[in-house]
Amino acid sequence: MGDIIFGLISIVIGIVVSYGLYWLLNFLVSLLPGSIGRKATWFAFLTPALVLVILVLIAPLFQTVIWSFKSDNAKEWVGFKNYVDLFTDERFLGILLNNLLWVLVVPVVTVAIGTAAATLTNQVGPTRERIFKSLIFMPMAISFVAASTIWAYFYAYVPPGRPEIGLLNSIVISMGFSAQPWLTMDQGRLNSFLLMAVLVWLQVGYAMVVISSAIKNVPTETLEAAQLDGASAWQLFSGVILPQVWGTVMSVFVTILILVMKIFDIVLAMTRGNFTTSVLAFEWYKQFFENSNIGPASAVVTVLVLLIGPLMYLQIRTVRHQEALR
C-alpha cells in the first residue's frame, strides 16, 4: 500500500517538477534582452532533452568505447587486447555466427509471413480481417520474457518414463520418433532456430499491420485492369501489388533487422546463453553481470555498435525517403 501511495505522489511530483522546470527556463530566457532572448527561445524547450540525451546516451557511449581498451576492472590500458581475445576465441566467433544466422533468418521469414498475412486478410471481408489481425498482432503486447515462458512450454521436455506435456515432443512421438530435449540440441544450431521462432512469432503482427496499410493504398484501378487482363491471383500479387508496396516492405525489413541485431531477452529467458545459443547482446550481459569484466564487456558491445553502424545509414536513408514524400 505504501508503494502505491509513493508511486502516486511521485507521479504528481514528477509532472509538477517538469512543468516547473520548463516554466523556469522560459522565464529565464524571457529576462534576456529582446533579440538575444528571441534567439535563445529554443534553448528553453530543448535543454532538458539535450541534457538527458547527452548524459545518459552520448557520453556513456564514448565511455564504453574507451573502456573497451581497458582491463577487466577498467583501471589499466590494455590496447587492443580485449578485441584480440574476442576474435581469437572460438566461442565468440560462434556468437558472431549466431548473430549472423538471426540476421539472415528472422527479418526475411517475418516479412514473408507478414506480407502473406497482410495479403490474405485483405481478401476476407472486414469482420474476419479484424479478428485475424488482432490474433496475429496480439503477441506485440507481450514481454519477451512472457513469450519465452509460453514457448519454453511448447518445447518442453520431460525425462523418459513420465507423461509428455510438451506439444512439440508429442507431435514428434506421434510421428514415430523419440522425444528430444530441443533447447539443448545445438547440432546445426537447431536450438538457435527454435529461439528465432519466438521472435518471428512476436514480430509478424507488426510487419502485417504496416504492409497491410500499404496494400490498402494500392490504387484499385491497377488491380481491376490486371484482373480484366485475366491475371491469376498470384500474378496479381507478384506483378501488381508487391512492386507498389516494396518500399514499405523494405522499411519494415530494416526495422526488424535492427531489432534482431540487439536480440537479448529471448536468449536470456530460454537458454541463458547455454548450448551455443549466445548472441552479442547476451555476451555483454554475461561478461558484465556474471564476470564483472568491464573491459571485455565494453569491447563486445562496441563490436555490436560497429556492426549496427551501417544499418544507421539505412535508417537515415529511410527517414530521408519519408521526408521527401511528405
Add this chain to the structure above:
Amino acid sequence: MNKGKISHLIRRMNVGSTLGMMFLVTLWSIPTVGLLITSLRPSSVAEISPWWEAFFNPLGQAWTIDAYQSSLESGMLDSLVNTIVVTVPSTILPLMIAANAAYAFTFLKFRGKELFFATLVALMVIPLQSSLIPVLRGMVAFQKAFDVRLTGTFVSAWVVHSAFALPLAIYTLRNYMMTLPHELIEAATVDGASYYQIFWRLVLPMSMPALASFAIFQFLWVWNDYLIAFIFVGEQKAVMTYRLLRLLGQYGEGWRDVAAGSFISLIIPLFVFFALQRFIVRGLLAGSVKG
C-alpha cells in the same frame, strides 16, 4: 473476361484466404492457449496429463485458479505494483520532455538544428547496452560523492527509461507537429502570444493523437522491459519480468506456477492493447516502433 468470372475469382480467393488465415491464426495461438490451459488446471493433473486433453474435453476436467492465488500471494502482487510505479512516470516524463524538444525542432529556427536532428535519428539505432555500464557506474560514483541513493530506486529507472525513449519520441512527435497548420501558429505570434503559450495552449492539445499513440508504445515497452529494471531497480523492488525470469529459472517450481505468473503479467498490457489497438496501428504507421 466478363464480370461474373471476376466475382467468381474473388470469391475463390476469399475462401482460400480465409482458410489460409485460419491456419496461421491457429498456429499463432497454440503456444499461448497451451500455457493458459495449464495454468488453470489443478497441479496434480497438469503435471501428468497434457493440456490438449483438457482442450478437447473441457467439461470432463477440474479447473482451478489456485495457481493465480498462490502466485499473487508469493510476491507477484508486489511486483505488479512495482511495475506500475516504474511504468507510469517512465511514460509521462519522456513525453513531456520530447514534446518540448519536438516543438523547438518544428517551429523554431536555430543554428545546428539539422545536426541535432541527424544525431537523434542515429541514436534511434544504437543499442541501449552501449551506455548502460557507464550510466550505472556514474550513478554509483554520484551516490558515493553526494550520499544520495540512486541505484535500486525507481527514480533511476525513470531517468534511464526517459532518456532512451527520447530519440524516437522526439522524432515521431516532430513528424506529427510538422503536419499542424503553420498559419495558426503564425497568427498566434502576431497576436502577441509567447512561444511558451503557443506550445501549451495550441501545439500540445493539437498533438494529442500523436502523444496518445506514443504513450501507448512507451507504456508497453517499459512494462515489458527486463534489462533496465534488472540493472537499476533490482531485486528489492522486483518488477514482474524480473520475478518471472527467476521463476522460469528455478526448476521444480512447476509449469503451472510459471504460467500463472506469466498471465498475471499479461493482463494489463493485453487490456491496453485491445482497448487502444486503433492508436497502436496509427502509431506503427507513423513510424513509432522501437528498433
